[in-house]
Amino acid sequence: MLSVVPDPVVVTVPAKVNLHLAVGDLRDDGYHELSTVFQALSLSDEVSVVPADTLTVQVQGEGAQFVPTDNRNLVWRAAEAVADRAGREPAVKISVRKGIPVAGGMAGGSADAAATLLALDHLWGLELDRATLHELAADLGSDVPFALHGGTAVGSGRGEHLLPVLARDTFHWVLALAKGGLSTPKVFAELDRLRAEGRPPRAGTPDALMQALAAGDAATLAPLLVNDLQPAALSLMPELRRTLRAGEAAGALAGIVSGSGPTCAFLCADEQSAIQVGAELAGVGVCRTVRVAAGPVPGARLADIEEGR
Numbered sequence: 001m002l003s004v005v006p007d008p009v010v011v012t013v014p015a016k017v018n019l020h021l022a023v024g025d026l027r028d029d030g031y032h033e034l035s036t037v038f039q040a041l042s043l044s045d046e047v048s049v050v051p052a053d054t055l056t057v058q059v060q061g062e063g064a065q066f067v068p069t070d071n072r073n074l075v076w077r078a079a080e081a082v083a084d085r086a087g088r089e090p091a092v093k094i095s096v097r098k099g100i101p102v103a104g105g106m107a108g109g110s111a112d113a114a115a116t117l118l119a120l121d122h123l124w125g126l127e128l129d130r131a132t133l134h135e136l137a138a139d140l141g142s143d144v145p146f147a148l149h150g151g152t153a154v155g156s157g158r159g160e161h162l163l164p165v166l167a168r169d170t171f172h173w174v175l176a177l178a179k180g181g182l183s184t185p186k187v188f189a190e191l192d193r194l195r196a197e198g199r200p201p202r203a204g205t206p207d208a209l210m211q212a213l214a215a216g217d218a219a220t221l222a223p224l225l226v227n228d229l230q231p232a233a234l235s236l237m238p239e240l241r242r243t244l245r246a247g248e249a250a251g252a253l254a255g256i257v258s259g260s261g262p263t264c265a266f267l268c269a270d271e272q273s274a275i276q277v278g279a280e281l282a283g284v285g286v287c288r289t290v291r292v293a294a295g296p297v298p299g300a301r302l303a304d305i306e307e308g309r
């Protein structure tokens with residue numbers, strides 16, 4: 001008898017950068033109140049799911065050796081959450097191809113969790129509505145709802161309440177990937193420590209930044225990029241100061257630590273400039289590797305298998 005191997009469901013999902021990240025005080029639940037503007041970038045992971053006897057996870061690509069393949073992986077927890085909602089066993093093999101740097105402040109694990117929600121919804125024909133997917137996403141992590149959403153959005157609460165933002169045209173970025181990673185909770189804790197000493201300033205409101213986004217004006221946007229976590233990331237990884245200086249010296253309009261870091265994101269005037277800045281930055285040895293990316297791009301979406309492979 002012929003056994004038919006089903007086609008995998010494949011979802012691609014973008015990385016994010018926080019254009020504005022204002023961190024409020026520590027809440028009783030251990031999270032900080034945030035006011036942030038996310039943008040999804042053209043650096044992506046791919047998650048494939050296929051029916052199997054039991055739940056397994058495999059990871060390949062950029063930094064795969066640092067990613068757990070058991071229930072510490074967010075995709076494992078995402079699969080359990082969808083299966084639980086559907087009243088079935090999470091009997092699937094999940095394959096993750098990483099393009100987003102691991103522990104890089106670009107929400108790679110969150111992206112994979114969002115992709116898994118969408119892939120299993122499709123594989124199992126659940127047709128969960130957006131609100132249900134969003135609720136499952138928020139339970140998995142603060143950045144997971146945005147990975148589903150994509151584009152450019154304002155996030156509040158611990159980052160999970162989203163409102164879309166109008167962004168005209170495409171912005172061009174260079175990403176400097178660092179040699180190591182930074183743990184998100186450690187960076188938040190370092191900010192609390194620095195604040196207890198009374199040092200770092202706090203970001204204001206993102207009103208002017210949203211106007212620059214709506215106008216599609218990179219030169220106006222550049223000086224408005226702000227990240228309250230940057231002093232904490234720099235305190236834990238002082239060498240990032242050199243990376244930031246090198247990107248600006250190479251011709252970027254502005255550089256910022258992405259989220260909890262250590263990836264540094266440089267906004268450039270146009271695509272040509274991004275390619276030049278990327279090439280120059282790669283040559284000066286201040287980071288592990290360099291990527292050129294554009295944003296905004298859509299959130300997690302089913303790959304077009306006919307055309308894509």
Ligand SMILES: C[C@](O)(CO)[C@H](O)COP(=O)(O)OP(=O)(O)OC[C@H]1O[C@@H](n2ccc(N)nc2=O)[C@H](O)[C@@H]1O
Nearest residue numbers: 030031032034110141142143158159184185188259260
């Ligand atoms: C830094 C950002 O990437 C900015 O978008 C996010 O705030 C981090 O989101 P994430 O990685 O999805 O974080 P979660 O998995 O929800 O939380 C991990 C840990 O980060 C800290 N955390 C996270 C989000 C938040 N608003 N306040 C926090 O203090 C907490 O210690 C929490 O236990």
Ligand SMILES: Nc1ncnc2c1ncn2[C@@H]1O[C@H](COP(=O)(O)OP(=O)(O)OP(=O)(O)O)[C@@H](O)[C@H]1O
Nearest residue numbers: 073074102103104105106107108109110112143184
């Ligand atoms: N699917 C996954 N991909 C990457 N890391 C994962 C995944 N699942 C769990 N992890 C663990 O989570 C840690 C943080 O990884 P991740 O790449 O999500 O960091 P990040 O991009 O800094 O996150 P964020 O920007 O959301 O704070 C890793 O060190 C890894 O051990």
